Amino acid sequence: MTVYPKESLEAFPPHSFGNYRSTVKRSPRKPLVVIPHTLSELTGPVYGHEVVHPGDEDLTKQHAGEPLGERIIVHGRVLDEDGRPVPDTLVEIWQANAAGRYIHVVDQHPAPIDRNFTGAGRIATDAEGRYKFVTVKPGAYPWGNHHNAWRPNHIHFSVFGHSFLSRLVTQMYFPGDPLFPFDPIFNSVTDEKARQRMISSFDLENTIPDWALCFRFDIVLRGREATPQDTDKH
Numbered sequence: 001m002t003v004y005p006k007e008s009l010e011a012f013p014p015h016s017f018g019n020y021r022s023t024v025k026r027s028p029r030k031p032l033v034v035i036p037h038t039l040s041e042l043t044g045p046v047y048g049h050e051v052v053h054p055g056d057e058d059l060t061k062q063h064a065g066e067p068l069g070e071r072i073i074v075h076g077r078v079l080d081e082d083g084r085p086v087p088d089t090l091v092e093i094w095q096a097n098a099a100g101r102y103i104h105v106v107d108q109h110p111a112p113i114d115r116n117f118t119g120a121g122r123i124a125t126d127a128e129g130r131y132k133f134v135t136v137k138p139g140a141y142p143w144g145n146h147h148n149a150w151r152p153n154h155i156h157f158s159v160f161g162h163s164f165l166s167r168l169v170t171q172m173y174f175p176g177d178p179l180f181p182f183d184p185i186f187n188s189v190t191d192e193k194a195r196q197r198m199i200s201s202f203d204l205e206n207t208i209p210d211w212a213l214c215f216r217f218d219i220v221l222r223g224r225e226a227t228p229q230d231t232d233k234h
């Protein structure tokens with residue numbers, strides 16, 4: 001049976017990270033209670049390709065015209081901790097438009113909404129765990145966490161993997177962003193190597209001449225066949 005070790009979560013940021021203000025109030029005050037995995041959590045169906053429609057992976061073709069901004073390709077593979085591809089799993093993204101504005105009622109950033117851009121896409125990975133999106137590069141935006149707080153350019157990702165317990169919600173960043181040292185969300189991942197894994201790499205090989213730059217972003221989910229800890233003391 002698939003069991004995910006607690007150690008798989010070590011790269012995750014703490015629930016409360018002081019510089020990221022909203023985590024202070026929303027994080028638990030008491031130590032978490034570890035609950036054994038249930039059979040339905042491990043074997044229950046997760047979202048898959050049946051909810052994905054052709055074209056959902058191209059965020060530049062969801063409206064009458066093309067969105068403004070720098071067209072980009074974002075692709076990569078979904079792997080488990082043992083380096084095996086995770087096929088047929090749902091990858092969803094959401095992002096701001098090129099001006100740094102989300103289509104959301106609480107987004108009051110005075111930057112223009114693009115009527116040709118919603119900012120959401122999804123795709124199921126293929127047999128090799130691959131996914132590919134076409135979109136525009138999201139702009140930086142202010143977020144009020146502290147004085148002069150700006151989020152680095154980023155794309156939000158949700159990846160389900162084999163079960164609900166392997167679902168990962170993360171953000172993809174772009175290489176060389178000058179805002180990295182000032183962003184508490186990026187820095188709430190305290191391990192330097194783990195932070196680097198959230199930054200995509202520029203992919204010249206898959207950049208399409210005269211059309212779009214390409215960025216590569218591989219995603220590693222919790223292991224699917226990790227050996228469980230032996231807790232039986234009898």
Ligand SMILES: [Fe+2]
Nearest residue numbers: 096151154156
């Ligand atoms: Fe965001």
